[in-house]
Amino acid sequence: MGLLIELIVRLGLVHSFLMPAPSAVLASVPMLVGEERLLQRFGATVGETFAGAAVAAVLGVSIGWLLHRFRLIRLAFMSWVVGMAAAPLILLYPLFLIFFGRGLGAIIAMSATAAITPIILKTCEGLDGVSRVLIDVGRSFDLTGARLFWRICLPAALPTIASGIRLGLAYALVGVVSVEYLTNYGGLGELITDLSDRYEMAAMYGAILFVMLVSSGFLAMAEATERWMRPG
Amino acid sequence: MNPGRPGSASLRLLAVLGIAFVWEALGASNIVYPGVLPSWIAILFELGDLLLSSAFWFALSVTLAEIALALALGGGAGIAIGILLGLGRNLGGALERYVHYLASTPKVVFLPLFFILFGIGSPSKVAIGAFACSFPVILGTASAMRFVKPVFIHVGASFGLSPWQMLAKVYLPSLLESIVTGLRVALGVAFSACLIAEIRVSTAGLGSLIMASYDRSRFAEVYALLFVIIGFAITGNTLLDRLSRRLDRRTVLPRKVPLSRPHS
Numbered sequence: 001m002g003l004l005i006e007l008i009v010r011l012g013l014v015h016s017f018l019m020p021a022p023s024a025v026l027a028s029v030p031m032l033v034g035e036e037r038l039l040q041r042f043g044a045t046v047g048e049t050f051a052g053a054a055v056a057a058v059l060g061v062s063i064g065w066l067l068h069r070f071r072l073i074r075l076a077f078m079s080w081v082v083g084m085a086a087a088p089l090i091l092l093y094p095l096f097l098i099f100f101g102r103g104l105g106a107i108i109a110m111s112a113t114a115a116i117t118p119i120i121l122k123t124c125e126g127l128d129g130v131s132r133v134l135i136d137v138g139r140s141f142d143l144t145g146a147r148l149f150w151r152i153c154l155p156a157a158l159p160t161i162a163s164g165i166r167l168g169l170a171y172a173l174v175g176v177v178s179v180e181y182l183t184n185y186g187g188l189g190e191l192i193t194d195l196s197d198r199y200e201m202a203a204m205y206g207a208i209l210f211v212m213l214v215s216s217g218f219l220a221m222a223e224a225t226e227r228w229m230r231p232g
Numbered sequence: 233m234n235p236g237r238p239g240s241a242s243l244r245l246l247a248v249l250g251i252a253f254v255w256e257a258l259g260a261s262n263i264v265y266p267g268v269l270p271s272w273i274a275i276l277f278e279l280g281d282l283l284l285s286s287a288f289w290f291a292l293s294v295t296l297a298e299i300a301l302a303l304a305l306g307g308g309a310g311i312a313i314g315i316l317l318g319l320g321r322n323l324g325g326a327l328e329r330y331v332h333y334l335a336s337t338p339k340v341v342f343l344p345l346f347f348i349l350f351g352i353g354s355p356s357k358v359a360i361g362a363f364a365c366s367f368p369v370i371l372g373t374a375s376a377m378r379f380v381k382p383v384f385i386h387v388g389a390s391f392g393l394s395p396w397q398m399l400a401k402v403y404l405p406s407l408l409e410s411i412v413t414g415l416r417v418a419l420g421v422a423f424s425a426c427l428i429a430e431i432r433v434s435t436a437g438l439g440s441l442i443m444a445s446y447d448r449s450r451f452a453e454v455y456a457l458l459f460v461i462i463g464f465a466i467t468g469n470t471l472l473d474r475l476s477r478r479l480d481r482r483t484v485l486p487r488k489v490p491l492s493r494p495h496s
Contacts (some may be wrong), residue, residue, distance in 0.1 A: 080248075086466060087466055088421075092425060208345070
């Protein structure tokens with residue numbers, strides 16, 4: 001595939017400005033790592049993603065529990081949460097700029113917002129799905145209230161919650177990179193804006209490929225963690 | 233959740249009123265920076281002004297046309313690619329992994345490429361929207377291809393159907409529900425991709441209106457525009473959801489039952 005593209009570009013079938021030769025993209029790697037501090041930017045983006053996902057996990061699991069526990073809250077809010085899950089929340093980023101200014105706060109808030117709906121819904125689904133038998137066993141050991149929740153319900157719901165957090169992490173990464181790109185602030189997203197504004201095509205392709213690599217790596221890691229957590 | 237229950241609609245309404253009240257109180261108290269949380273009344277007035285202005289309706293029609301075109305192109309391509317991936321079982325499965333991983337990449341990073349290829353006008357917005365929204369359709373269609381009942385394929389083959397007839401009489405009817413579900417996800421993706429592109433490089437459409445209001449610090453207008461957009465996205469999603477439920481009732485196939493591959 002790479003060789004094919006190299007050949008096409010070298011033969012002049014596609015202008016090298018639109019589609020730089022893979023060798024040129026490879027040649028831009030030292031520049032990306034050296035001058036553009038690719039690895040530091042990678043660290044910033046990953047840090048923001050985890051921060052956003054962590055905020056979303058704490059809030060999302062709590063809200064999911066509230067929705068599971070109190071019928072009235074569920075009746076009042078559940079359909080709104082489902083509606084939010086379908087809405088293109090990334091479009092809210094101007095609001096976060098208004099709230100937090102252009103900076104880390106806006107990025108983390110945006111990624112947490114993007115990540116929270118799957119976590120809420122999956123937490124709710126997981127807690128609702130705890131089998132009656134497990135709860136009855138807990139009851140027969142005289143577990144009540146909080147202890148029943150921590151010893152029985154939460155562990156039983158954990159695999160489902162984990163898959164919610166996996167989704168949330170993926171959403172958070174998308175949110176982080178998008179806001180970085182849009183506001184020209186922060187890690188990898190900003191790098192792509194910079195390079196495209198300077199028409200550094202080869203390096204821009206390199207950066208885009210790197211983002212693809214990072215997000216694929218994230219997904220693979222999250223899937224592996226989930227498989228490891230799932231019993232049996 | 234039981235939407236049909238009497239009283240639940242008023243409860244939901246009450247929830248919104250509660251949030252509006254907290255919002256209003258937060259905005260009126262000086263905890264947050266003044267002007268950041270405009271009053272609901274101000275937002276509603278802005279909304280009224282918007283609905284009366286011709287610029288808004290023009291921008292809305294531009295944006296909705298872009299999204300509709302993106303969904304048609306991306307959805308169509310997605311269905312075709314999904315079926316091809318599902319047909320070529322081994323190669324398709326290998327390629328599907330790549331699509332699966334590529335789907336997790338934030339699509340905005342491809343925006344500079346689309347601006348270079350298609351210019352900064354509407355075509356680049358349609359292109360990024362179509363590109364981004366094809367992924368859920370591809371993945372949904374390709375995975376549904378595995379659940380097409382082998383019996384149907386054998387029956388089709390024994391009737392000597394041509395490939396096109398197989399497509400129209402066997403595959404598409406079995407895939408319909410998954411395709412509608414994929415399109416439902418794709419709609420939201422197309423909404424965000426098109427609008428993000430409009431916000432990033434504004435020439436026309438609702439995205440450019442948002443940025444214009446934001447740049448002039450007219451925050452109530454930003455809120456009003458965002459509510460309009462999110463309202464449209466949720467309405468579109470609900471309509472497709474209704475459609476897929478209707479299909480679900482009509483369908484004769486047992487859904488979501490993993491079936492073994494034909495032993496032939």
